[in-house]
Amino acid sequence: MADKITSRQQDYSQWYIDLVRSAKLADYSDVRGCMVIRPNGYAIWEKMQAALDGMFKETGHVNAYFPMFIPESFIAKEAEHIEGFAPECAVVTHGGGEELSEKLYVRPTSETIIWSSYKKWIQSYRDLPLLINQWANVVRWEMRTRLFLRTTEFLWQEGHTAHANPEEAQEEVIRMINVYRTFAEEYMAMPVIVGKKSESEKFAGADATYCIEAMMQDGKALQAGTSHNLGQNFAKAFDCQFQTKEGVLDYVWATSWGVSTRLIGALIMAHSDDKGLVLPPKLASRQVVIIPILRGDGLNINPQFTHDFNPRHPPARHSRRRTWIPASA
Numbered sequence: 001m002a003d004k005i006t007s008r009q010q011d012y013s014q015w016y017i018d019l020v021r022s023a024k025l026a027d028y029s030d031v032r033g034c035m036v037i038r039p040n041g042y043a044i045w046e047k048m049q050a051a052l053d054g055m056f057k058e059t060g061h062v063n064a065y066f067p068m069f070i071p072e073s074f075i076a077k078e079a080e081h082i083e084g085f086a087p088e089c090a091v092v093t094h095g096g097g098e099e100l101s102e103k104l105y106v107r108p109t110s111e112t113i114i115w116s117s118y119k120k121w122i123q124s125y126r127d128l129p130l131l132i133n134q135w136a137n138v139v140r141w142e143m144r145t146r147l148f149l150r151t152t153e154f155l156w157q158e159g160h161t162a163h164a165n166p167e168e169a170q171e172e173v174i175r176m177i178n179v180y181r182t183f184a185e186e187y188m189a190m191p192v193i194v195g196k197k198s199e200s201e202k203f204a205g206a207d208a209t210y211c212i213e214a215m216m217q218d219g220k221a222l223q224a225g226t227s228h229n230l231g232q233n234f235a236k237a238f239d240c241q242f243q244t245k246e247g248v249l250d251y252v253w254a255t256s257w258g259v260s261t262r263l264i265g266a267l268i269m270a271h272s273d274d275k276g277l278v279l280p281p282k283l284a285s286r287q288v289v290i291i292p293i294l295r296g297d298g299l300n301i302n303p304q305f306t307h308d309f310n311p312r313h314p315p316a317r318h319s320r321r322r323t324w325i326p327a328s329a
Contacts, residue, residue, distance in 0.1 A: 007274045012218045023277040026147045033142045033152030043285035051187050061131040066113050069104040074112040077237040088140040106139040114160045119240040130162040148265035156260035162252045169253035173229045176257040177210045180225035189280040190214050190270045207231035216269040224266050227257035
């Protein structure tokens with residue numbers, strides 16, 4: 001596989017593309033800006049999904065699914081939100097051979113369509129907190145494709161929660177960015193820095209955005225996950241009020257948080273080298289164990305070799321094992 005891969009020193013961007021395609025993780029689609037995730041790549045995403053889904057449920061979240069088509073009137077209800085996403089949106093104007101009475105936006109994110117439902121579901125403080133996650137696809141118009149890192153359509157999860165007060169909402173924001181940090185460090189074996197985005201970089205419609213960022217081998221940081229404190233912005237846009245314990249009406253406090261298949265790109269760039277794909281054990285779909293078969297009594301055995309592969313001495317927590325995917329796979 002290595003003879004097909006440009007070296008990192010020669011051209012880092014080309015090395016990345018060569019590696020993704022040589023390992024049969026993904027390929028370019030005939031649809032401009034989109035990618036095809038091949039079985040080897042999707043196997044990594046399935047392992048990521050399984051681990052993250054378990055972590056979400058351990059923190060009290062449940063899964064649901066909401067429509068991918070969002071009425072234009074919903075998008076327009078939160079002015080800052082539509083201003084931030086409008087240039088990236090794909091819009092459906094016709095269906096069933098007729099022009100639609102209202103344009104439908106193909107999901108760039110789900111805050112608006114979800115809060116239209118939350119308004120119906122939340123009436124009292126007894127309905128809170130509401131902790132829901134969604135696994136879905138997203139469309140954000142991109143013309144310059146980088147497999148896994150930047151494509152028009154990608155896969156992700158998005159959590160959307162509702163709370164009775166700002167303190168609980170902020171606790172949720174910090175809790176979930178720390179879930180992402182734990183996943184990155186313990187499953188991806190990828191150190192990250194947790195930080196708060198500047199006002200100009202925060203999510204459109206949020207009061208504050210927190211993120212995890214990882215350093216790649218080219219010395220550049222990659223954003224790997226975000227958690228947003230939405231304040232009462234979307235609750236006010238959709239008139240989502242609840243009766244407090246004191247018997248007065250108040251607007252709900254909200255959060256949203258998400259990671260995407262960009263994590264696969266981060267995983268590749270964090271561990272792989274000029275010889276090919278390297279994956280940490282917890283996310284490798286094919287595990288390889290080397291068992292030395294020794295003959296004779298007089299062989300000189302390297303003690304370090306026996307230590308590395310002795311089941312009584314397991315590898316370090318974040319050890320890197322090469323996962324080789326043969327060309328015939």
